[in-house]
Amino acid sequence: MENGIKIELKAVSKNFKKTKIIKEMDLLVNPGEFLVLLGPSGCGKSTTLRMIAGLESVSAGEVLFDGKNAQKMTSLQKNIAMVFQDYALYPNMTVSQNLEYALKVHKVEVDVRKQRINKILKTLDLIKVANNYPSQLSGGQKQRTALGRGMIKQSRLFLLDEPLSNIDVQLREKARDEIQYIHQQNQQTIIYVTHDQTEAMALGDRIAVMDNGKIQMVATPDEIYNHPRNLFVAKFIGSPQINLIAAKVNNNCLNKGKLQLVNDLKQITAYQFQEEEEIYFGIRPENIQLTAPKKEHVVGIVTQITDYGRYQQIIVEIATDLTLKVISNDTTTQVGDEVGVVFNTDKILLFDTQNGMNLN
């Protein structure tokens, strides 16, 4: 099998009628990399994938495959495999025939075909249903067949468009493991579109977070989670969502009304704030500790506890209409308790209220 291909998008735009769906996007996908395009529905992530696949024309800019302009290449030259959200299995062909069809059309030898098919049927646990038609398959089997049809081409670029969104939650964990296994085995470049942040975090070497036709941030999962570039990324990643409080800078402190959220801003960031400037204070639910209330603490009342088994979600009201979500493993807290709220200082995130940029 060949190595993965390098994909570059240079100032790529896509207009649909008069709407700009993709706005001058630059993106580099390294050979053999697993890149996830993550974003809410309608952010343009699927359109980006389809432009790379050549299914949508590019309104401006260039898509380069190993430095060559992809628009002039035939589908055979591009050598792409793609898995669609609806699987797009040929309904008139069995699982084996679905796997075999493209190879057969391109006159790959029978022996090679049979060998590859058998290997894939085995890897993806599809042997029992090899002669079934798509309508006779379960959701998970359809998904694996679609995956297999992509794998059998042994292409240098593998595109996946929300391949797990139509299967049961219970099966997704297994399917994720399979996709990870496939990527480890082959050295293909993979571009994977999803709206599910857990999937993105689990799979991506790097994640490109998109919103509104623009890439908001491209980085490793760790960077994205802990150092989001702007408010959108901070809010989109993480479940439960990050706690955000609009607060005012006051003499190197950050205050929300009478509450002092940060007592030494310089410790957190080198950014020069103006006095009385309003900024967003952000803290993820797991970076808050609840303790016995002391004078120096922000103090609140526990209003709700939801037990998720592995952890608890605790809602703490620290002022009227101002609550914090806290994730904790401590099971001693009760609803009604008065608690001290301690923020994990090096995890505090600050954002500009105007443009949403991270100020840390």
Next chain:
Amino acid sequence: MENGIKIELKAVSKNFKKTKIIKEMDLLVNPGEFLVLLGPSGCGKSTTLRMIAGLESVSAGEVLFDGKNAQKMTSLQKNIAMVFQDYALYPNMTVSQNLEYALKVHKVEVDVRKQRINKILKTLDLIKVANNYPSQLSGGQKQRTALGRGMIKQSRLFLLDEPLSNIDVQLREKARDEIQYIHQQNQQTIIYVTHDQTEAMALGDRIAVMDNGKIQMVATPDEIYNHPRNLFVAKFIGSPQINLIAAKVNNNCLNKGKLQLVNDLKQITAYQFQEEEEIYFGIRPENIQLTAPKKEHVVGIVTQITDYGRYQQIIVEIATDLTLKVISNDTTTQVGDEVGVVFNTDKILLFDTQNGMNLN
């Protein structure tokens, strides 16, 4: 608003042609309780809900509403509201008209109608789209309209059939909060069907876990998670899944090959094992600690680390083809490290290999 109704199922069965879909089910839902029916697709949870609603006939047994046989009651006497998975909004009516229709047909006074509609539009943030038709609504708005149409009846029983499965992951957190709020406000009995364990854990006062037409366990979320009654419940609840190892009882110890998993079974359970009996050893990923390897530990190699931001999932290989999934917040572990595996003794679960029952 009246109080919630008491629902009882007594030896209820449902046959479809010759297949038994529901097998002699008993279930008690207390007045005002939020009960979640949880299970994989095809387990019969929706059928159970539909029998309670009267949309499916009962093949044997009885459904009782406050002690009275529901089969003989008209839909007006039963006074149920129901939200369907596909929302089932009347496509030819606006949001307001959808809310109003049933009230209008039953000749509720105009003033009362208007008042209730306005309150619901406000609560569910639907004022802006009050005059839109369903086809003009986003997924979340459709879902809230369906919820509102259920709420406006002020019924004593509210049935919800996977109401969140068709909306974006990002919106589900908010929608869950709304449903919880509704339940807190009103004292209705709620029966809620879902296949999503997180939803079930978050919402249910009690959860009834179903599989294969039978209730496997009815209990609070905490009980279900920490003391699953059998193997099915243990595997179905929790993500990532519980680690399960088939092991042998040997002189008050539990061994897998050369590995000693438990060195004092009596400390865990009072159950009398037979010597050489094979049982399943189960431990949830967060109940495993990784330490520096010592002699008394089970020792393994870290083969994979996935960073989910809030936590890390670490795969440890403790023998050939035998891996453990570990959830940890510790970020110092590296792939390739040799680690000692410590099981949190009071969280160990033991299951019979024959009937899957919990032996703790």
Next chain:
Amino acid sequence: MSKSKTLGWHLFLIVICLIAVLPVVFMLSNSFKTLRESYHSILQLIPLHPTLSNYKTLMQEVNLFGLIWNTFFMATLVTFGKIFSSMLAASAFQYYDFRWKKTLYFIFVATIFVPFTTIMIPNYLVIAKLNLLNTVVGVVLPQLCDATGIMLFTKALEKIPASLLEVAAIDGIPRWRIFVNLLIPMLRPNIISIGAMFFINSWNEYVWPTLILKDKNSFTLPLALQNYISSEGGTNFPLAMALSSIMIVVPLVIYILFQRFILNSISSTGLK
């Protein structure tokens, strides 16, 4: 797919177009020719000496508005009758269980495959026995039930999600209200497209009224047209073409008015 290689398709579509559209053009064209010109150059697309004389003659010779009214009246009656009977029968087939349901449905659909030519005589005899010859009722009655309509409405009802009716049932909405407030509005596109089809078919109906109607005053357009084209009538082609052109006006207006529904047609259900 790409925009290239469309030349072949263009040629193909042009041929198809010739077969489908050309006769209509000839018809219109000849209706503006004199009898003389049409004899000499009947396939001439653009009349050399266009004239309205044929239309004028028609205005004088036949009761044009009477003809249009008769045709319109009967077509409307048939259309509403068929829509109503088809919707009710389809609701019965879709939502009620009764014995022999599938068999009955099978037999209904089978009647689509019985040529009208073959049941014309039995129908004629029944109408004659009922003393309905030469009456509007005689023309309309046997057309009131239509298996195609039952089949199409049954299909359309199948596509309405069961949950919609279940919500209504749980909310205690009476059945007639479900029919009037939900089914009819939801099936509106189907009603319009199937209705248009019924109307056009009835408008164009030729053989059956020939048998039943003898009185010139109750004649419909197709019957009048026969006077100019049948072996018994004359052979004044341009005049026949003028009447033909008048005859297609109403169907085309209906098409243009309801094109949105008709083009989306049979398969849509009004649900998004």
Next chain:
Amino acid sequence: MSKSKTLGWHLFLIVICLIAVLPVVFMLSNSFKTLRESYHSILQLIPLHPTLSNYKTLMQEVNLFGLIWNTFFMATLVTFGKIFSSMLAASAFQYYDFRWKKTLYFIFVATIFVPFTTIMIPNYLVIAKLNLLNTVVGVVLPQLCDATGIMLFTKALEKIPASLLEVAAIDGIPRWRIFVNLLIPMLRPNIISIGAMFFINSWNEYVWPTLILKDKNSFTLPLALQNYISSEGGTNFPLAMALSSIMIVVPLVIYILFQRFILNSISSTGLK
């Protein structure tokens, strides 16, 4: 819904049934009566003295197998031609962009609303000019293009998910293979049901062949039937009924063979 209150529906369905099914029963019944009996008790459902004499007479008087063969042959030709031209045209409308596409589609569908009666003469003249009178080609040619078929196939193609063709495009499958290996198998139920419709329509075609065919050897069944029912022919009802009964055999056999597809009909696409 419940099984109760179905009495009203039963009555309604019985009335509908009388209108739709009774004429067929009369037809069959009278085909087994003698001329004398049919005169006296034409509405008698079960013949008092059933006889096969009408069928025997037909076997002697007309070349029954020749008639069936002629009808079958022309109907088959027309069916395949229409299916092929409709599928190709529908593919062009669905998958290619070209100028005037929407307008052209609009015009095509408009031809559905032009009564055949009105374009019969122009068609006749074209066929006459082409020297194709009294030939099979003359009968078949103007029927080869059908806007209904184009419309139905375009609808059917719309329901095939775009992703199926995109996968094929990414995999570099040539277009003709997409048509043959994917579109045709996926549209199989549509091809069968629309094909059956085409076949039946052509089988029952009566007016057009009357104009084109003069030679008794190339007559089709509906033409032969005319000999027994038209004002020119006799008035031997039982004989006409026997020929009618023979005429519905082929369509009914087709219906029974393909009922699964026909009942699922027009709206299905073969995708689950």
